[in-house]
Amino acid sequence: MxxxxxxxxxxxxxxxxxxxxxxxxxxxxxxxxxxxxxxxxxxxxxxxxxxxxxxxxxxxxxxxxxxxxxxxxxxxxxxxxxxxxxxxxxxxxxxxxxxxxxxxxxxxxxxxYAEPDPGPPPAGTVEERIRGAYADLAEKPGDLIRLVLVRDRLTDITRDEQDRVLEEMDRRREIHLDPDPARNELPQEALDAAILIGGEAKHLITIGPA
Missing domain, CATH: 1.10.10.10 (Winged helix-like DNA-binding domain superfamily/Winged helix DNA-binding domain)
Structure with missing residues (x-):
C-alpha cells in the first residue's frame, strides 16, 4: 500500500x-x-x-x-x-x-488516462509568453539564455509569429539578441531556432530588469 x-x-x-x-x-x-x-x-x-x-x-x-x-x-x-x-x-x-x-x-x-494531458490553455500575449519563458529559464534578469529553450515553451505559437514579436521587442530594445560565440559547437536544434536579425543568426536572448 x-x-x-x-x-x-x-x-x-x-x-x-x-x-x-x-x-x-x-x-x-x-x-x-x-x-x-x-x-x-x-x-x-x-x-x-x-x-x-x-x-x-x-x-x-x-x-x-x-x-x-x-x-x-x-x-x-x-x-x-x-x-x-x-x-x-x-x-x-x-x-x-x-x-x-x-x-x-x-x-x-x-x-x-487514455490520452496525454494536453495541459491548460496558455494564457497571455505572445510577448508575455516570451517574457514568462525567459523568466522561468533564467536565474536572474540579464542572463544569456539559448533561444531554442524559449521556443521549446512556445510550441503552440507559429514560428513566424514568434519571430515577428521577437523582432518587435528587439527593435524596441526590450530584449537583446546575440549570436552564440560557440555556434560551431551548437546542436542542430539550437541552430534551427536562431532568428536572423540584420542578416546575422542570433541564438541567445537576454531580458534585463523591468
Whole structure:
C-alpha cells in the first residue's frame, strides 16, 4: 500500500500518471510544479515503477512501467501523504471519487488516462509568453539564455509569429539578441531556432530588469 513510498515518490508517481506519456522534469515543473528528485527517482526505479533516460540538453525523461501504472492505481484508494498542502488533499479526494466511478463502471485506469494531458490553455500575449519563458529559464534578469529553450515553451505559437514579436521587442530594445560565440559547437536544434536579425543568426536572448 501507500506506506511503501515516500511522499515525493508518491507525488512523482501521480504526476507521471496524469501526464500519461514520456515526460521530463522541466515539463512536469511547468505543468504541475512537481520535480522528480534524485532520491524519488532512485526509489521508484528500485521498485521498477518507472523507466528513465537522459535526452537532449541532459534532461531526464520518465515513463511509468506496467508496475508503475498498477501502483498508481493504488493511490486512488490510499489516504493522502502526511503534511501535504490543501491542493493535494483535494486531489486525493478527487481520486477517491474516481475510484468509485471506475469500480461502478468496471473500468480500468487506462480508460481514464487514455490520452496525454494536453495541459491548460496558455494564457497571455505572445510577448508575455516570451517574457514568462525567459523568466522561468533564467536565474536572474540579464542572463544569456539559448533561444531554442524559449521556443521549446512556445510550441503552440507559429514560428513566424514568434519571430515577428521577437523582432518587435528587439527593435524596441526590450530584449537583446546575440549570436552564440560557440555556434560551431551548437546542436542542430539550437541552430534551427536562431532568428536572423540584420542578416546575422542570433541564438541567445537576454531580458534585463523591468
Amino acid at each position: 501507500a506506506a511503501d513510498l515516500t511522499t515525493p515518490a508518491r507525488q512523482a508517481l501521480i504526476a507521471l500518471m496524469v501526464r500519461a506519456e514520456r515526460t521530463s522534469n522541466p515539463d512536469l515543473k511547468q505543468r504541475y510544479r512537481v520535480e522528480i528528485t534524485k532520491p524519488a527517482r532512485e526509489e521508484l526505479t528500485a521498485q521498477k515503477l518507472i523507466t528513465w533516460e537522459t535526452g537532449a540538453r541532459r534532461a531526464i525523461f520518465y515513463e511509468l512501467t506496467d508496475l508503475g501504472w498498477a501502483r498508481a492505481r493504488q493511490e486512488f484508494r490510499s489516504p493522502p501523504p502526511e503534511k501535504v498542502s490543501a491542493a493535494w488533499l483535494l486531489h486525493y479526494a478527487t481520486l477517491r471519487h474516481l475510484d468509485s466511478l471506475l469500480a461502478r463502471g468496471d473500468q480500468q485506469i487506462a480508460d481514464l
